Amino acid sequence: MKRRGFLKLLLALFGSTTLVSFAYPLIRFLAPPEEKAKAKQIGIKKSEIPSGEAKDIIFNNTPIIIINRQDKGFIALSRVCTHLGCLVEYDKAKKRLLCPCHAGTFDLEGNVISGPPPKPLPKIPLGVEGESVVIG
Numbered sequence: 001m002k003r004r005g006f007l008k009l010l011l012a013l014f015g016s017t018t019l020v021s022f023a024y025p026l027i028r029f030l031a032p033p034e035e036k037a038k039a040k041q042i043g044i045k046k047s048e049i050p051s052g053e054a055k056d057i058i059f060n061n062t063p064i065i066i067i068n069r070q071d072k073g074f075i076a077l078s079r080v081c082t083h084l085g086c087l088v089e090y091d092k093a094k095k096r097l098l099c100p101c102h103a104g105t106f107d108l109e110g111n112v113i114s115g116p117p118p119k120p121l122p123k124i125p126l127g128v129e130g131e132s133v134v135i136g
């Protein structure tokens with residue numbers, strides 16, 4: 001192989017490597033893996049959350065709380081406060097969700113009762129199937 005041919009081959013190799021190093025991340029960004037894009041379902045035994053109690057879990061990378069309301073049954077809400085994103089805590093005695101950052105208060109439906117949060121906590125789809133609570 002002559003020197004000119006070798007340099008052309010080397011230039012083509014570097015060019016294609018550079019192109020792939022820019023194109024691959026762009027393609028991965030535009031088309032995320034299917035498993036991450038799809039919402040999963042999580043099943044929890046009803047017995048794990050007695051009446052009046054709550055359970056914190058992570059669902060699709062979001063902290064959520066499942067509450068077994070004494071009169072209305074199960075509900076799943078995002079724990080991420082709609083004000084500045086702190087995590088709300090369940091107050092069993094007051095039957096409220098309290099945000100520790102700026103004293104935002106939500107009822108057990110996720111509606112804002114007081115404080116600065118501009119909107120309710122998002123509800124997460126939930127169904128009861130036999131002895132399980134299915135989230136998602």
Ligand code: FES
Pocket residue numbers: 081082083084085086099100101102103104115116117
């Ligand atoms: S972050 Fe919850 S009230 Fe401000």
